[in-house]
Amino acid sequence: MVKQERAARTRETLVRAAAEVFARDGFVLASLTSISRRAGVSNGALHFHFASKQALARAVEDEAAAVVRAIGALARADGPHPLQRLIDATHALMERLDEDVVVRAGFELGSGPPRRDGAADLRGQWQSWVEEVLKDAERDGLLAPGVSAADASVTVVAATVGFEQLGAEDPAWMSAQTLVQFWDLLLPRLAAAEVLNGLQPGGTAAAASRRA
Numbered sequence: 001m002v003k004q005e006r007a008a009r010t011r012e013t014l015v016r017a018a019a020e021v022f023a024r025d026g027f028v029l030a031s032l033t034s035i036s037r038r039a040g041v042s043n044g045a046l047h048f049h050f051a052s053k054q055a056l057a058r059a060v061e062d063e064a065a066a067v068v069r070a071i072g073a074l075a076r077a078d079g080p081h082p083l084q085r086l087i088d089a090t091h092a093l094m095e096r097l098d099e100d101v102v103v104r105a106g107f108e109l110g111s112g113p114p115r116r117d118g119a120a121d122l123r124g125q126w127q128s129w130v131e132e133v134l135k136d137a138e139r140d141g142l143l144a145p146g147v148s149a150a151d152a153s154v155t156v157v158a159a160t161v162g163f164e165q166l167g168a169e170d171p172a173w174m175s176a177q178t179l180v181q182f183w184d185l186l187l188p189r190l191a192a193a194e195v196l197n198g199l200q201p202g203g204t205a206a207a208a209s210r211r212a
Contacts, residue, residue, distance in 0.1 A: 011049045013039045015063060018056040019105035023168075027057055027109055057109055061120040064106020067096055068122060072129045082137035083191055084199055086130065087183055090160055091203040093126070094174040097164055107164055127157045142195050152190055159186075176202060 017039035021030045032053055036046040050056045075089035096103045107122050134149040134156070143152065159182055167174035183201035191199060 007049075010039075010041060010045060011059075014041065014046060014049055014056065015059050016102060019060045019102040022057065022060060023101055023105040023108055027053070032056075058120070060102055061106045061109055061122065064103045064122055065120040065125060067100065067103050067106075068093070068125055068129075071096070075133075081142060081195070082133045082140065083142055083187075083195065084204060086133045086137075086156065087199065087201060088203045089129070089133075090156070090183075091176060091179055093160065094163060094167070094176075094179055097167060098171055098174045104168070108168060111165065123157075123161055126160070127153070130156050130160075142192050144190060144192050147190060155186065155190075 014035065018030070018035045021035050021038055025034070030053065032046060033043065035053075035056065036043050039046070050059065071089050071092045075085040075092065097107065098104075106120070110120075110122050131149065131153040134143075134153045137143055137152075138149040143149065163173045163178060163182075172178060180201045183199075187196060187199055187201060
């Protein structure tokens, strides 16, 4: 049991170290030696857990993908209706991108050269979730006249992915203030008049407390 716990901690340390190196250097330039050095383990220990750099990258992406799934599940549990769930989820995602290097590296790995190792498509995963929530909003009559779920999802995905990419250089792009400004601008065009005033561009307090 002690050996298993030690092995699990070593693996976790390696994944985080890999994320830090991938986020800093990119997948192509990152080396297993720099990752093992950052993790404080030998190259042999690294190879015991991961056979290749591709395997490490996949582990980083899988952990990041799990976070994105959890954000979507949490938003569904908290949000009173689809549009507020969407707002809450964007705040949760940007918060994790800003604070968690594994999530940040997972997204950045997807923007590099294509890899043939079954890499997780985090941006595609996020896009699918946004499209699903906006279809719920459309079905429930929560979108403004003339606005379709398909058109709205293009706008939201393009903006949030843009914030994620720009935030790699300037974290202000992933700040709550930036998102509030975005939603303040978009919601009057996106939401039906009868629900607009009830929406909170800064996210709900319940969602924020669950993330804390």
